[in-house]
Amino acid sequence: MKYRALAVLLGLLMVLAACGDDGAEETTTTTTAPTAAEGGTVRIGWGGAPSSLNPGLGELTEDYSIYELTYNTPITLDLDGNYVGELAEDWSVSDDGLTWTMHLVEGATFHDGTPLTSADVKYTLELYRDCADWCVYMSSYFDGDEVIEAPDPATVTIAKSVPTGSFEGRMVFMYILPKHIWEGVDPGTFDNAAMIGSGSFKLIEHRQGEYVRLAANEDYWEGAPVVDEVIFQTYENADARVQALINGDVDMITEFPATAIATLEANDNITVATGEPLAPDLTDIIFNVTDPANCPAEDGVCSGHPALRDRQVRLALAHATNKQQLIDTLLLGLGTPGIAIVPTGLGIWFNGTIEDYPFDLTEANRILDEAGYLDTNGDGVRECPAGMDCGDRAELSFRMNFPDDSDTGPRLAQTLADWWEQVGIGIQIQVLDPDTLTSVCCPSLDYDVILWGWGSDPDPGFLLSALTCAEIPTGLSESGYCNPAYDELFAAQAVETDLETRIGMIHEMQQILWEDVPYIIPYCALSSEAYRNDRFVGWLDTATKLALEDPSSLNVIRPAG
Amino acid sequence: MKALNRFRHSKMGMTGAIMLLLAVLVAVFAPLLAPYDPYAPSSPTIEDIYDSPSGAHLLGTDDGGEDVLSGLIYGSRVSLIVGFSAAFISVLIGGVIGLVAGFRGGHTGNLLMRFTDFFLVIPDLALQIVIVAILGQSLRNIIIVIGVLGWTTTARLVRAQTLTVRERKFVLRARAVGGSDFYILRRHVLPQVLPLMLANTVLVISLAILSESTLAFIGLGDPTLISWGQMLNFAFSRGAVSAGAWWALIPPGMAIVWVVLGTTLLGNALEEMLNPRLGRHHLEKEVPPKPEPGSPPDRPEVLLSIRDLKVSFEVGHAPLVAADGVSIDVHRGEAVGLVGESGCGKTTTMLAALRLLPPGGAIAGGQVWLDGRDLVALTPDELRPLRWRHFSMVFQGAMNALNPVKTVGWQIAEAIRQHDPQVSPDAADAEAGRLLETVGIGRDRAGDYPHEFSGGMRQRAMIALALACGPGLVVADEPTTALDVMIQAQIMDLLASLRAEMNMSLVLITHDLGVVAETCDRAVVMYGGVVVEQGTIAEVFRDPQHPYTRLLLAAFPDIDEPGRLLASIPGTPPRLDEMPPGCRFAPRCSQAFDRCHTERPPCYPLGPRRESACFLVERSPQEVGDG
């Protein structure tokens, strides 16, 4: 009797397996006409999931990917890194640089049919400006002095008391909300489940942590997308994600380990694309260079090793870091070496003229020897020179921390430790969870070396601010770096409306940072995405930036065949 | 030691031990075995990442370009250290808590057990994650976390065992003599508890190793140390499967399986060793005995004819003979008392005759004729319809002979319906009730469970059960031991009257000569696995021929001789594996001479159904003096 049960079970298994083989194809054909050049459901696999449908509360990349599709912003970034108008046909600044005027396009409507007017823009901008007590990022795009007016339904003016050099960079995040819906709710707790926006896609279904289902906005004012639906499905497991693409369970995946590229490229039905990410990121090695005089009064611990305040030590370590090898082994070559806190992917803002320190262990050792850090007791680790007060930390032994949610962290730490130990620096690696890492980093500045990273806005202003003196007590400054010359330039570029001048200033700031080495930027990773070329065609995969989940691609792709 | 010997024969245990030992050796000699030092600085290039197995790297390279084989070898150190250390902590905590809870009992014990239960309610993994987040990720913390959360099973086990031991007589005696708690713990309790803890520790180790790998997989391990779990974590988070780099994934996984499997095999084997109940059982397939040619007894009054029955037991290598050629006849309606010291083979002989030998026992020769059929020659399927209807047995120590989760009435009715399927359930229940009445238990108790009966009642219920199908032969094994004299008398009277009513034959196995004298017609005396004397009660009791019988009788009090000094028989019965070559009783016999020590005396017939196996018979019977 028991054998019969087992046999039935086995039979069931085989039946299901048989269904499985053609099931993959079945799922797409059931929802789309097989050979039409229109319609279709695009399935995209990614590794995370949005945390909130409320643009004021979103903080993850996935949140922003969805906002990009369901909302419009006045200005947007194209795949070559240029600012182009979306809701704003054109924009200009007054001669005194204090008033910005945007002229809105005609015919833009929200998903519920309501026309989008300057009233909505004014409402939204004011909302974001004043939301410091509940929103995560949005209010940081405002200085607080903005006075927003809507003189007519197609014009918006923003008057400031101080000019800004990053107007466009702020506008790209201003997802315009429908005033008639939002003014009736408490924005801070509004879950925005319906997600009424003006974008090319509408939200039809959202399951937390599982999927987001979007349908094409047939009445999109710029012309409806070709496909019918876009579904983002969460596969936390990278291998599962890759396998899903190979099997055809999804049509495109937005991230996968570099080690899978060979397997994917070997598959004729799959195309792998590489490019700069839409929001470039950088990986950094942060040194605690806090001068005790700048230590925050309230929460500062400032326990950084005194030797790290010596530029020579940092310079030596820069020579002891082989950025290209890190790119090769950690990213399988898919990255570019960094210079300072402006990622290479920021195009014009990145100072490409600086020639980086070469990897040279001999030179590193020489610098340290000359600076007086010698290994007097023969234990392989250098000590502070006689005249320097290193307290009870005479040995040049540094704590190295990194967050436990980083895939490359452990390998990076070990490799750096290998090199730096060869120049007589002792390293104690300690992995911390992100929350604890934040608490030891800033503003307590209770560490020696941290391996972390930043994701960047299109405008470099925010990242540059992390190295100003003023941000030490706020906790934004990770390194405790304080240089009045740098601060001066920072203040100047913030209000510089002439592009070329501002670029020059920012390049100079990078030069300063590169010389002072409060950070070593090993690399800026490139982004890799892959898609099934037998399902949908028209993906924009040859531009400078790669973001196949961006409206730029999703609006234009059409079924293959 | 006997235990170690048994262990060596356990294939499971030896396999596990070897597997574990190999892993430990690899860990200890890692620097010698590993082709590369994974902790040494290295400069990998792109080509080194996930390189497939080759001459330079027998198991390929991992995501960091490091040699997988070396990582595997060095990884054993961390995995094993965590496993053993954490297990040590768990067992220490659990052992102490269990000991205190079991030994103290009362409120302290209860409170500790509540605490243990509470701990069980907390989810291990989730709590481990939280605590590691508090303490930080380091090897030491992982060990602490796994250790501190894994003690509950040990505590429960130790407590249960301590409780049992605490109630044992030798502990109570030690207390009575004034032993301190600590002394009792150390001297009496611990030796009983430690073996179980050993088996448990091995299993805790396997759990700890699995825990370490799980924690590392979730990313909570110490990423600067190489462990198998960490290797899996890297492979998993750095896309080994997608890269087709199975060599980065399979070896560490298999290594974990190897060690965990080894420890589990070992632990299981140890448990089996320590718990005799985990050995063989009653439902195992038995080896059928070889039937011998022969014919049934020609006289109709002979109900049971055991002829030259030999029974052997498997213990280790060589089988031991427990009954060496026993021949007994039982006539219809007759009551035969089978007597002898414990271990003389009387129970074994009857169990064998009824084909109810425990696992490990086998009939090595002989025939058992009952109702015209040789039971030895029958297959189990042929035997089944005969069971209980033609012969039944009342087992020794009826405490557990009844199923505790079924009512007594049901169990009797079951026997009835088994052999007469036509009987309706109600009729069977009624009959069961009637049987219970017959043995002096009210029929309203038929719906009670065995544990609700007293010892004497259970014994009587067993008798009722044995009679359920009206068998021609009932074998009762020590039916009155541990019962008080009044009940004893009742039961024996009962048996006598039932015998008379139903013309039932009875074989009464006992070492109580008094009972035999009162209730039986004949007596069969056994010693060392052979029959030494048999005859009618009058013959055996009044004129014993065998020196052993005489000594037995002398050791029993006689109400007619109140002042007589009771003799004791010097020496002990022979062990099955140390049988003397000649007469089994010779070493203890005061009348033994040379021939007795070298030759086995045959059973000399002294009359109709009267015999004695002693060389003294060869001399004139009258010369046999008093013992």
Next chain:
Amino acid sequence: MTRGSLFLRKALWALVTILVVITFNFFLFRVLPGDPAKAGIKDPRLSPEMVANLQERYGLDKPVLFNTGEGGLFDSQYFRYLGALAHGDLGTSYAYKNQPVSSLLGSALVNTLWLVLPADILAIILGVLLGLVAAWRRGTKLDVGALMFALFTWALPTFFLGILLLFFGSHYLGLPTGGRVTIGLDQGFWATAGDVLRHLLLPTLTFALVLLGEYMLIMRSSVVEVFSEDYILTAKAKGLNTFQIIRRHAFRNAMLPLVTLIALNLGFTVSGAIQVETVFSWPGLGKLTVDAVAQRDYPLLQGAFLMLAISVVLANLAAELVYLRLDPRVTEA
């Protein structure tokens, strides 16, 4: 003590345990490093206004245990929490902005149950059968084979087995590699059912195999123990055949230890599916819990632990009830 009052006593203890667990959880999370006022937001751009608002919103500005200041002795985080619990309010999640914890847990729980219950049932049936057969044929090749199988699957780390099954299942059988359903498949009942089954197959199989080994081992040793009891000999002597003996006499007794284990497992599998859920992207409680720890989402964590404790306690209670029913000997704790 009657069995009714015995059960009542156990039920009472269950309640006490739950209360203790609630308190334990509450203070455990307050011990974690990191600032709860950050409420899971890792971005240093947290303005002071935001901090103040969050603190007020989540009641983090109140003292933890007893309030010696204004507002009354019990106007503290702990008692406010208890009060909210009494109303069934588990608070709002930090990480999943503004979403009530109860709904997050609710949907995750349903998903986990979908995974865990079929797996457990499968494992129980197979484990019991295998254990029975192995014990019956103890010492033979069948026993050794079954034992090896069970020990092997037990020794396999769950996630490892999962990855292997994921790879082979998706590569060779075309089974999906993650998720609960194929989204957007509005095809009618049978197609949907088939789709769900296809997604459920690999994770359920993984989980079942992991549990199977343990059940089989326990069942086997339990059955061997029972088979060596005296009453089995009695049954044999009565002339019952093996099948009858097993069915009527051995099975129930042998199942008793397994009942306790099954109940414990059921309680734990609510969280114990962490590994399977991670590998197969199954949106269940396990994954939710792990993510919540990483994000320091205290309300969600507290809710998850509470739910877990309740389910374990309830499962234990159910096991005790079943035990009481099965074993007439039980008269005291």
